[in-house]
Structures are given as C-alpha cells and as structure tokens.
Amino acid sequence: MTGDVEHLTCKEFVEVLTDYLEDALDPAERADVERHIVICRGCSNYVEQMRSTIDLLGRMGDDAADGAHSEKLLGLFRAWRAGGAPT
Amino acid sequence: MQPVAIPAGQRPGGEDERALVAALRRGDETAFVALVALYGRPLLRLARTFVRDGAVAEEVVQETWLAVLNGIDGFEGRSSLKTWIFQILSNRAKTRAVRERRSAPFSALAADDDGAAVDADRFRGEGHRWVGHWAAAPADWRHLPEDRLLSKETLARVREAIETLPPRQADVLVLRDVEGWAPDEVCDALGISDGNQRILLHRARSKVRAALEHYLLEGAPA
Numbered sequence: 001m002t003g004d005v006e007h008l009t010c011k012e013f014v015e016v017l018t019d020y021l022e023d024a025l026d027p028a029e030r031a032d033v034e035r036h037i038v039i040c041r042g043c044s045n046y047v048e049q050m051r052s053t054i055d056l057l058g059r060m061g062d063d064a065a066d067g068a069h070s071e072k073l074l075g076l077f078r079a080w081r082a083g084g085a086p087t
Numbered sequence: 088m089q090p091v092a093i094p095a096g097q098r099p100g101g102e103d104e105r106a107l108v109a110a111l112r113r114g115d116e117t118a119f120v121a122l123v124a125l126y127g128r129p130l131l132r133l134a135r136t137f138v139r140d141g142a143v144a145e146e147v148v149q150e151t152w153l154a155v156l157n158g159i160d161g162f163e164g165r166s167s168l169k170t171w172i173f174q175i176l177s178n179r180a181k182t183r184a185v186r187e188r189r190s191a192p193f194s195a196l197a198a199d200d201d202g203a204a205v206d207a208d209r210f211r212g213e214g215h216r217w218v219g220h221w222a223a224a225p226a227d228w229r230h231l232p233e234d235r236l237l238s239k240e241t242l243a244r245v246r247e248a249i250e251t252l253p254p255r256q257a258d259v260l261v262l263r264d265v266e267g268w269a270p271d272e273v274c275d276a277l278g279i280s281d282g283n284q285r286i287l288l289h290r291a292r293s294k295v296r297a298a299l300e301h302y303l304l305e306g307a308p309a
Contacts, residue, residue, distance in 0.1 A: 009219025014204040018289035022270070039214045042224030046205075052228050052236060055297040056245050057264035059237070069131065069145055073123050073152055074116075081114040 007032045013043045017050060105166050111159045123152070126169065129266045130176050137180035137254055138187050147183055151176040166275070173276035184254070204293035231303065241302065248298035252291050259284055260291035 008016075013036050019025050020033045037044050110118035115236075130151060134144035154175050162171060198225060211217045235241065249257055258277055262268045274284050 005260060007209075010221045011203075011205070011207075011210045011219040014293070015289075017204070018285060018292060022285055022288075024285060035221070040220075042221035045225040045227045049225055049228050049300065050292060050296055053245075053292060053299055054264050056236070056242065056299070057260065057295065058267065060245060060249075060265045070123060070127065070148060072145075073127065074120070076149055076153060077116060077119045078155065080153065081116070 008036045010036075010040060010046075013040070014046060017047065021050070036039050101130045101167075105164070108159060108162060108168060110165070111156070119156075122172075126172060129262060130216065131266075132265065133173065133176060133258060134180045137177075137184040138172070139250065143183060143187065144180075147176065147180045150179055155180070169272070170275045170278075174278065177277070202290070202291065202294075205297065218278045225300065226304070228303065235303070241299070244298060244302045245295060249291075252294060255279075256287045256291035256294070259287040263288055264292070290291070 013033065016025065016029070016033060020030065025033065036048060107118050107122065111122070130148050131144060132288075134147045135141065138144050138147060139264075142172070151172065155172055156249070158175075162168070166174075209221065209223050211220050211222050249260060252260065255277075259273055259279075262273045262276065263270070270281060270284055274281055277284075
C-alpha cells in the first residue's frame with residue numbers, strides 16, 4: 001500500500017471520527033473518511049458503535065432528578081431571601 | 088407558577104437574562120425555581136464528576152447556589168449567567184475534589200489521559216501488508232438484541248465508565264452527550280477552546296465505547 005488509493009488506515013480513522021461527527025474536517029478529509037466507511041466493514045461497525053454509545057449517553061439524563069435536592073434548594077433560597085434581601 | 092422562559096443559546100446581556108437577574112435580585116422565587124430547573128441537574132452532574140460522593144456533590148451544588156444568590160448583586164454580565172454559575176461550581180467542586188481525590192482509588196485510572204481511542208494491539212502491526220488496519224475488527228452491535236444494549240446493566244456500565252474518566256473529559260462528555268449542550272455552550276461554561284473541547288470529547292467517547300465493547304463481548308457466545 002502506498003497510500004495512493006486509500007488515504008486512511010483504520011487506526012487513523014478511529015482518531016478522526018469525532019472530528020468527522022462534529023463536522024470539523026475539511027472537505028478532502030471528510031471525503032476520505034466517508035470513502036473509508038464505505039469500503040471498511042470494521043470501521044463502519046465502529047461508527048455504528050460510537051453512535052450507539054452517544055445514544056446511550058443521551059439516555060442517562062433521566063435518572064438524575066432529585067426531588068429532595070430541589071426541596072433543599074428552595075429552603076436555601078427562602079432562607080437567603082429572609083436574611084439577605086433588602087426590605 | 089409561571090416559568091421564566093430562557094432560550095438555550097442565551098448570550099451575555101440578553102434581555103431575558105437581564106430580566107432574570109433583576110428578578111433574582113428582587114428575591115423572586117419563580118426566577119430561582121426556573122434557574123434551578125434549567126441548571127440544577129447539569130450542575131449536580133458536573134459536581135459528581137469532581138467528587139464521587141453524591142452527598143458531597145449536593146453540598147457543592149447548594150454552596151454554588153448560595154454563592155450565586157449572594158453574588159447576584161455584583162454580577163456584571165461580562166459572561167453569560169450560565170457561564171458565571173458553572174464557573175462558581177467548577178471552582179468549588181475542584182477545591183473539594185483535591186481533598187477527596189487523595190484517598191480515592193480512581194485517581195490512578197484517571198491519570199491515563201493520552202491513550203489512543205482503540206488499543207494498538209487491535210490493529211495490524213509494522214511489517215504487515217495491512218499495517219494500521221483492524222486485526223480484531225469491531226462487531227456489529229445491530230445484531231445484539233435491543234433489550235441487551237438498552238438494559239439497566241448496560242447503562243450502569245456506561246455510568247461506571249464515565250466515573251473513571253479524567254474530570255475534564257467527564258465534564259465535556261456529560262454536558263455534551265448526557266445533557267445535550269451545544270459545543271460553544273460547553274466551551275463557555277468550562278472556559279476551554281473549541282479544539283480542546285473536541286479532543287476531550289473524543290477521548291471520553293472513545294473510552295466509553297471501549298468499555299461498552301468490553302462489556303458486550305463478555306456476554307457474547309464464544
């Protein structure tokens with residue numbers, strides 16, 4: 001392989017994937033990445049794994065709501081207002 | 088209670104923000120509740136990336152809100168309100184973290200900051216015709232049963248993976264991918280450049296993916 005036909009190795013691909021997904025590559029680099037995805041099954045799977053990972057991360061947000069914590073904050077606010085606000 | 092609307096992409100000195108700041112100065116509870124609804128959860132998440140103990144993280148968040156209330160009269164709007172609040176949290180959480188991390192076992196793991204996205208031994212080495220190409224290619228997760236990928240156990244592994252990330256990587260990952268913030272909002276809140284934000288996001292996502300791959304392979308038939 002001289003690199004004439006294919007510019008990216010898989011090892012390089014996994015390092016530029018975030019720049020690709022974030023749309024931070026120039027058009028030539030972007031075309032390289034897209035060509036690589038088409039011809040490489042392993043990297044195509046890798047991209048899908050990364051998308052699944054991002055999707056899973058987006059599902060983590062639902063369990064952090066904490067009613068008791070919000071209650072405490074409201075108490076804190078009322079105490080602050082009672083003690084600190086000018087009359 | 089009438090919520091105070093704040094656009095996600097608010098800018099310093101915006102009209103909505105000025106109204107919110109003015110309301111807070113007056114001691115308007117509705118404004119405070121609206122602000123907590125917006126930033127309470129991401130603040131707690133960010134605090135937890137610095138201090139593992141959930142109770143301590145809550146304390147840090149409470150201290151932050153108190154500092155916000157006490158400082159609101161002096162807030163000059165040079166940065167956005169959001170940036171200002173997150174900087175207060177960051178500073179406080181770091182101070183607490185320095186104390187707690189010394190005895191925490193995961194500081195050793197967190198030191199690994201410059202690793203490759205994928206272990207080098209997954210690729211063909213020098214001398215091979217396909218140097219740099221997969222020796223052990225990633226599997227197709229679309230073949231997994233959907234309930235396995237989305238199981239509570241899998242989500243627990245994701246959480247564990249986040250907890251072992253270096254704090255800066257965890258910050259960016261949580262704000263971007265868990266909370267769904269835009270890149271420039273994350274840069275503002277954490278005071279980092281766009282390029283830096285992307286590097287941290289890259290390392291963090293890569294590590295979480297690797298942890299998931301490891302976990303999902305464990306349960307796969309040989």
